[in-house]
Amino acid sequence: MTERPLTAMIDPAVGPPDCAAYGRAGGWRGVRAALRDMTPDAVIDVVTRSTLRGRGGAGFGTGQKWSFVPKDPAATRRKYLIANADEMEPGTFKDRLLLEGNPLQLIEGMIVAGYAIQAGHGVIFLRGEYHVALDRLTRAIADARATGWLGADILGSGFGFDIHVHASGGRYICGEETALLTALEGKRAQPRSKPPFPQVGGLWGAPSVVNNVETLCNVPHIVANGADWFRALGLGPDGGTKLYGVSGRVRRPGTWELPMGTPLREIIERHAGGMRDGYALRALLPGGASTAFLDAGQVDVAMEYGAVEKAGSRLGTGLAILLDDRTCPIGMLHNLEHFFAQESCGWCTPCRDGLPWVERLLAAIEDGTGEAEDLDRLADHARLLGPMGRTFCAHAPGAMAPLASGLRLFRADFEAHIHQRGCPLRQAA
Amino acid sequence: MSTADAPLPPDLRSDVAAMAAAEHHARMAAIPALMAVQARLGWVSDAHLADVAGLLGLSPADLDGVATFFNLVFRRPVGRHVIMMCDSVSCWIMGRDALCARLCDRLGIRPGQTTADGAVTLLPIVCLGHCDHAPAMLVDRTLHGDLDEAGIDRIADALAADTPEGPPT
Numbered sequence: 001m002t003e004r005p006l007t008a009m010i011d012p013a014v015g016p017p018d019c020a021a022y023g024r025a026g027g028w029r030g031v032r033a034a035l036r037d038m039t040p041d042a043v044i045d046v047v048t049r050s051t052l053r054g055r056g057g058a059g060f061g062t063g064q065k066w067s068f069v070p071k072d073p074a075a076t077r078r079k080y081l082i083a084n085a086d087e088m089e090p091g092t093f094k095d096r097l098l099l100e101g102n103p104l105q106l107i108e109g110m111i112v113a114g115y116a117i118q119a120g121h122g123v124i125f126l127r128g129e130y131h132v133a134l135d136r137l138t139r140a141i142a143d144a145r146a147t148g149w150l151g152a153d154i155l156g157s158g159f160g161f162d163i164h165v166h167a168s169g170g171r172y173i174c175g176e177e178t179a180l181l182t183a184l185e186g187k188r189a190q191p192r193s194k195p196p197f198p199q200v201g202g203l204w205g206a207p208s209v210v211n212n213v214e215t216l217c218n219v220p221h222i223v224a225n226g227a228d229w230f231r232a233l234g235l236g237p238d239g240g241t242k243l244y245g246v247s248g249r250v251r252r253p254g255t256w257e258l259p260m261g262t263p264l265r266e267i268i269e270r271h272a273g274g275m276r277d278g279y280a281l282r283a284l285l286p287g288g289a290s291t292a293f294l295d296a297g298q299v300d301v302a303m304e305y306g307a308v309e310k311a312g313s314r315l316g317t318g319l320a321i322l323l324d325d326r327t328c329p330i331g332m333l334h335n336l337e338h339f340f341a342q343e344s345c346g347w348c349t350p351c352r353d354g355l356p357w358v359e360r361l362l363a364a365i366e367d368g369t370g371e372a373e374d375l376d377r378l379a380d381h382a383r384l385l386g387p388m389g390r391t392f393c394a395h396a397p398g399a400m401a402p403l404a405s406g407l408r409l410f411r412a413d414f415e416a417h418i419h420q421r422g423c424p425l426r427q428a429a
Numbered sequence: 430m431s432t433a434d435a436p437l438p439p440d441l442r443s444d445v446a447a448m449a450a451a452e453h454h455a456r457m458a459a460i461p462a463l464m465a466v467q468a469r470l471g472w473v474s475d476a477h478l479a480d481v482a483g484l485l486g487l488s489p490a491d492l493d494g495v496a497t498f499f500n501l502v503f504r505r506p507v508g509r510h511v512i513m514m515c516d517s518v519s520c521w522i523m524g525r526d527a528l529c530a531r532l533c534d535r536l537g538i539r540p541g542q543t544t545a546d547g548a549v550t551l552l553p554i555v556c557l558g559h560c561d562h563a564p565a566m567l568v569d570r571t572l573h574g575d576l577d578e579a580g581i582d583r584i585a586d587a588l589a590a591d592t593p594e595g596p597p598t
Contacts (some may be wrong), residue, residue: 078453090517090556128464128501129513129557131570169460169499172555186459186485188498204453247519247560254561289518289556319560327522335521339555345498 003233005221006214006241007257010101016136019147022104030220031149034112035157038223040071043116047219049227051239055094056084056175056212057288057316058394059305062219068199069117069207074159079119080208081110081161082184083216085126085133086168086175089288090339091321094243094255095213099126099133102217103140107163109216111154112223114161117199117209122163125180125210128170137165172343176393177210179345190347191393214243235261238304246272248322249279255319261304264320268299279324283409287316289336290398292405293323312405328425329410330417333403334362340399351396354385358403365414368422375414379407433474433506437481441469445484455485459495463502472503500554508543508550510588514566517556525564528581529553535585548591 009017009025017025034043048063069079083106087095098106110122126134141163144150152160166184173179174189181203183189195201202208218240222230231239238260244267245255251273258267264286268274275281281296286303292313294301301311308315323332341355358381364370382404385396407414416424437445445462449455462481466473473481473496475489482492496502503511514529529540536544536551543550559565562574568584 087558088555091519091560092556093558093560096558127558129554129567132572167461167464168501169464170501171499183460183499184457185454186456186495188495245561247563248522253563285518321519321522321560323522332518332522335516335518339517343555 004241004257005225005233006098006105006217006243007101009105010097012101016100016102016140017104018140019104019143019149022102022108027104027108027220028149029224030112030222031108032155034115034223035155035159040116040118043112043223046227047116047222050222050230051227051234051237052215052218052222052230053238053305054212055214055218055242055318057089057290057314059315062211062215065199065211066113066117066209068197069119069209070200072118074114074118074120074161077118078121078204078206079117080121080123080203080206081114081117081119082180082203082208082210083110083122083124083213084175084177084180084210085124085130085213086180087130087213088127088172088175089290089317090336091247091285092245092288092317092319093247094245094317094319096130096133097243097255098213098217099130100136103133103137104144105217105220106137106213107140107144107150109219110163111149111161112219113209113211113216115157115159117207118159119207119209120160120162122161123184123203124163124165125174125184126165126167127174128168134165134167141165171345172339173345173393173395176395179393180210181208188345190345191395193392233259234304235259236302236304237261237306242303242318244271244303245319246322247319248284249276249324249327250274250322251276261302261307263299264301264303265299267303267320268322275322275324279326281322282325282327283323283329285316285321285323285402286313287318287320289321289339290314290394290401291316292401293409294405295409313401326425328366328423329406329413330362330366331423331425333406333410334359334366336402337362337399340395344395348392350385351391351399354381355396355399357381358399365417366423368417368420370418372415372418374418375407378403382407432470433472434476437466437477438469441466442480442484445481449485456487458485459487459492460499460502463492463496467503471509472506478504506543508548510548510569510591511550511552512566512568512584513552513554513557514540515555515557515559515564516553519556519560520564523563525576528564528576528578531578532581532585535582536588549588 052062053059178192179189341359346352386400448458479489482489564576565574
């Protein structure tokens with residue numbers, strides 16, 4: 001039987017466990033192991049050896065990220081451990097499951113991560129629309145404080161840690177870790193230039209680590225069960241399990257915890273029940289709106305960081321959005337680029353002005369007023385904004401990933417729209 | 430003098446002051462404070478924005494720059510109920526455009542507008558993280574997923590029955 005450490009305690013029919021029930025079901029083993037038997041560096045070491053990589057989309061090594069934090073004890077220097085719960089990548093609904101289903105698992109992960117980097121201050125940056133998650137996190141934190149899992153001198157270790165929940169005021173850019181810090185400081189959420197990296201100069205200039213919710217939820221299990229156990233959970237080079245998901249015209253859209261590296265075909269056909277009657281798979285975004293399209297013929301790709309990159313895209317959040325054969329790919333691209341244009345923070349010119357231009361070109365093509373040269377303009381944007389480093393942060397490159405791949409995959413659809421003066425699917429309807 | 434021009438109620442003032450004092454830096458309380466004002470009064474008027482700015486030690490212009498960046502802070506009056514209908518990709522694939530048009534018809538408004546009786550504001554929103562139940566929308570704090578025409582009609586009927594004296598249950 002496959003192990004599902006992240007979701008083992010999640011039962012929507014019962015609701016999240018309280019501190020006592022969480023402990024009875026195997027919780028708090030990670031905090032006990034870390035605070036009683038391990039040095040902070042030993043925690044970083046086991047997480048590094050586990051090969052845990054960030055589950056928020058970028059896939060940076062978690063242990064490595066922690067290793068850059070100055071080693072001062074928590075009691076002598078203000079440092080922050082921040083959970084990125086700003087789940088706003090279109091097509092992504094995995095952290096919500098963890099936040100609503102078992103908030104104490106995140107809290108335990110934050111205590112252990114805080115101990116590892118010797119940060120006494122925890123913050124959960126929660127998107128403002130997750131009302132159920134806010135209520136459950138608030139209750140779980142109060143429960144954990146009342147039972148001594150949060151506060152001063154946890155388990156008599158001398159290490160103190162508490163958590164503050166920040167309900168965000170909105171905007172996708174807040175998920176970018178430096179924009180998140182700016183937002184937390186009560187400013188317009190513009191990304192910051194690096195260096196300094198947040199681990200050295202983050203929130204109010206203090207060393208800060210920002211980790212995704214799913215990443216942090218893995219931490220107690222790694223510390224309790226070891227790096228070898230974690231690595232063995234994955235099918236390929238990347239360790240652990242992953243919350244995968246599928247949305248679009250499948251029979252059973254949803255999210256499932258499966259071994260890292262599970263083939264996409266198995267996720268779509270076995271877990272999501274395959275395409276609905278009358279629909280065929282055309283293409284897909286493997287890990288959210290900011291990942292490049294894969295063709296239907298690539299569904300055998302293993303859903304792990306390296307394999308998806310080799311296929312020409314990114315694992316991203318690991319939740320796939322499926323384009324079916326009865327939905328217009330140009331319309332889908334227009335929807336995606338509308339999102340990215342709207343959510344640009346406006347700080348740097350190529351992103352602020354380029355993304356709305358892309359959106360207008362796609363709208364014109366879909367409406368039948370597009371010209372052949374518009375395809376060249378779109379390709380220019382993909383070429384100029386796509387590589388990292390042309391803009392202040394990864395927002396515009398993310399926006400260009402579906403566009404650049406879409407221009408290649410859907411060339412015939414683009415040309416049909418231009419020659420037929422509009423969307424063939426809409427004209428046929 | 431309308432509520433929008435009246436000073437912040439004293440208890441709300443002290444709540445905001447407490448938030449500012451609890452944070453490492455007072456301006457960290459900017460969004461929580463604005464949201465607290467909005468939770469009580471529905472939106473953030475110019476006068477209330479200036480009151481909050483004063484309590485946080487910020488200029489009103491500085492705080493307004495923050496307030497207008499974040500889409501969940503309302504700097505204009507909204508209806509007694511706010512509908513946020515997802516317009517992102519998974520909901521779009523699952524037919525949200527047609528459902529939005531139907532909801533607009535039923536309410537007699539376009540996205541971004543408030544019904545003449547002040548009952549409902551309809552806003553577009555980015556992905557709500559319920560793509561497994563697309564199309565989805567929030568009505569105030571309640572998420573409605575797997576929307577279809579019948580579901581839209583039920584919600585529109587419930588909102589039509591809303592009056593300032595007796596909101597629907």
